[in-house]
Amino acid sequence: MSGAVKGWCPGALRPMESGDGLVVRVRPHGGRLTAAQALRLADLAETAGSGMIDLGSRAHLQLRGVRAAALPELHAALADMELLDPDPAQEARRNILTTPVWREEDATPRLVAALEAALADGPVLPPKFGFAVDTGAAAVLGGASADIRIERAGDGLILRADGMVLGEPVTEAEAPARALALARWFAAGGGGRMAQRIAAGTLPPLEATTPPLTGAPLCPGPTPFGACRALPFGQMEVAVLRHLAVAPLRLTPWRSVVVEGCADLPPHPGLIDRADDPLLRVVACTGAPGCASASVETRALARRLALLVPEGAVLHLSGCAKGCAHPKPATLTLTGREGAFDLIVEGRPDAPPRLRGLAPETIPEILGDHLAPRL
Ligand code: SF4
Known part of the structure; x- marks a missing residue:
């Protein structure tokens, strides 16, 4: 092919x-x-x-x-x-996450267009390396993956490297070129991700003085921007x-x-319209048979298990230890291995398991035991 x-x-x-x-x-x-x-x-x-x-x-x-x-x-x-x-090279570089809470009067659409134009001439970056334009009334993308962030900070904007608490104040006109310069600095130093490099003690060339003004992610239901599903x-x-x-x-x-701009949308069985829907407490990757790396089915089992998961907890079903759908710790993680599941408590899908080789039909009872203290 x-x-x-x-x-x-x-x-x-x-x-x-x-x-x-x-x-x-x-x-x-x-x-x-x-x-x-x-x-x-x-x-x-x-x-x-x-x-x-x-x-x-x-x-x-x-x-x-x-x-x-x-x-x-x-x-x-x-x-x-x-x-x-x-x-393909330009496609890979145009890895820009845009805040969904922008309004016509803020700079977001202009900034995204200017950053896309700047990146057309950008360096080769690692495959997962990305940018966030988080310039609505508050920055809401802090929990999402991005290495270089343009964010709202009070009345102005900052450029922040992921892994740093503070960013450098920038104007709208400066921000795309400064983001590109930061990407070039990163590319010149090798691969990986920005937060890893900063954690290892290498700080980027930024006058970092200002924290972002942060806000909450959108939940399913009505929002000031339209119906969220x-x-x-x-x-x-x-x-x-x-x-x-x-x-x-x-x-x-x-x-x-x-x-x-949609005040409401008729219900659909394929959409979640309530923030307290139990399905929002489970994460599951494609699993078998859709993913060749998986030896277990994930999503039908996740639907069955969702009602057991209390509010505030997250259950992750991962077809293998790669953890594509949620590559970070969850309250409980079930990682597929050789046709069965390993159970990990408060860890990533590749963390050492508490229990090994669980058949799917035994999982509801075992899960109940582990989640009972949270109910
Ligand atoms: S975590 Fe493993 S099984 Fe799931 S989608 Fe990624 S590679 Fe496939």
């Missing part, structure tokens, strides 16, 4: 092979799709792929089960919608995307979508 590579970060120009076909990642500019783009993407997901679409933790969409033979037509359609980069496990069928596409969509890193 031409153009397919194995790797952690698929793109549109470099799709990744998975258990259910190719995964084609689409990064909408500014994390926003028009209703027409969303409807056309739904059609493409159906004709070129399996009809399943992921919404990832960097607010990108992934069309799943794409056939290699359908790629040329898919690329042409993405280019027609201005959703395709000129080449979460996707169970960050996945939807094309019918769900068509249901959402009644207005422009803002994609969030919290596996949810804001339907811009």
